[in-house]
Amino acid sequence: MRSSFGRTRPAGGAHGRTVHGGRTVRGGRTRRGIRLGVGLSVLALAASACQEPRFGFPGGATVQSHRILNLWQGSAIAALTVGVIVWGLIFYAIIAFRKRSEALPRQVRYNLPVEVLYTIVPFVVAVGLFYYTARDETKIDHLSKNPDVTVNVVGFRWNWQFRYMDTGKNGGNLVEVTGQPGVPAVLEIPEGRTVRFVLTSPDVIHSFWVPEFLFKRDVIPGRINQFEVTPDKTGTFIGRCAELCGQGHDQMDFYVKVVPAAEYDKFISERETATATAAGAPALTAGTTTGSGQ
Ligand SMILES: [Cu+2]
Incomplete structure (x- = not known):
């Protein structure tokens, strides 16, 4: 029986099946609860994004300030999205992998898909932030030939x-x-x-x-x-x-x-x-x- 993250799963036997069955029910509820929580958080975030919260910034009084505000809003929403996912994973790990007995959990190493994911996702986030920052900084710092x-x-x-x-x-x-x-x-x-x-x-x-x-x-x-x-x-x-x-x-x-x-x-x-x-x-x-x- 394959399992990720070292979750304990007894291999067989009458006692094992009983425990396994009980955990499946509890695990299903936990997963549904976490999915619901993450879903609600994403919905709340999307709803607040529709009203364009300024995250503490003033409204702006120049053409350039609207670009700066957009960059700030985008960065804040991206950071909050990453935050919600990370907080979700932390609470999922706390609940799903909590200590249930004195038995040592199954020890696993080298989960390649997860390692690829946590290498690629931060890279994509950093490249995205860099791209939008560089694009907007170029526009904001632009000096016209003949200012009025x-x-x-x-x-x-x-x-x-x-x-x-x-x-x-x-x-x-x-x-x-x-x-x-x-x-x-x-x-x-x-x-x-x-x-x-x-x-x-x-x-x-x-x-x-x-x-x-x-x-x-x-x-x-x-x-x-x-x-x-x-x-x-x-x-x-x-x-x-x-x-x-x-x-x-x-x-x-x-x-x-x-x-x-x-x-x-x-x-x-x-x-x-x-x-x-x-x-x-x-x-x-x-x-x-x-x-x-x-
Ligand atoms: Cu001064």
């Missing part, structure tokens, strides 16, 4: 400066926004246009993070990091420094205000043509440079 808006972001101890690099031409002011202690900088950007961020730091490592964009990138001294987003939702979103950069790290909040394109054009043209003294809002300095260490 370019903003130089300077993260410094302990605030942010945003400089609109498409301004300051043809006699207009260079528009820049610099946060002051207690007055976070507000970065206004247009909905539906590609915005490139060019990140630099004059002092220590910071990290430019807008949670609603589902994206952050380090701001490193001596290095220029870039990325692009295309906002697709208007609103004001909190931004933070995501790198513990020192004593004033907690003061490095800022706001990103996504506005309709026409409103953004008005915002920029007003500041480009304003006189320096007229643009004296605390968080906004138009046409002047700041002491941010640049």
Whole structure:
């Protein structure tokens, strides 16, 4: 009588048949119970997948963020599926192969199908995760030839400066926004246009993070990091420094205000043509440079 996993199965005899018969009934119930449990878990998972749970992520406010969210949802569902199968197998082994007597279970080795399975399945899972991650990372990191808006972001101890690099031409002011202690900088950007961020730091490592964009990138001294987003939702979103950069790290909040394109054009043209003294809002300095260490 062949058996896997060292399950005890007496070979014969009146006593053996009785025990064997009893175990078959119990084993059948156990297997049905486990199948039902696994089936219900898979159903619950499939039902929750239909409603697209975000597994703790925000909804996203850029074209790129939806791709990031999809990757996160897919990875989480794949991990949960593997988890449910593994938990199922663990509980199956605990129940089906529990100690029933002092007799030593039949000892077996080298179950080739099982060994092939647990080699191939993790390989397929790893290749799948790698493929989708590499595909999405390439798209998310893509830099267009001519972004609609370019903003130089300077993260410094302990605030942010945003400089609109498409301004300051043809006699207009260079528009820049610099946060002051207690007055976070507000970065206004247009909905539906590609915005490139060019990140630099004059002092220590910071990290430019807008949670609603589902994206952050380090701001490193001596290095220029870039990325692009295309906002697709208007609103004001909190931004933070995501790198513990020192004593004033907690003061490095800022706001990103996504506005309709026409409103953004008005915002920029007003500041480009304003006189320096007229643009004296605390968080906004138009046409002047700041002491941010640049
Ligand atoms: Cu910081």
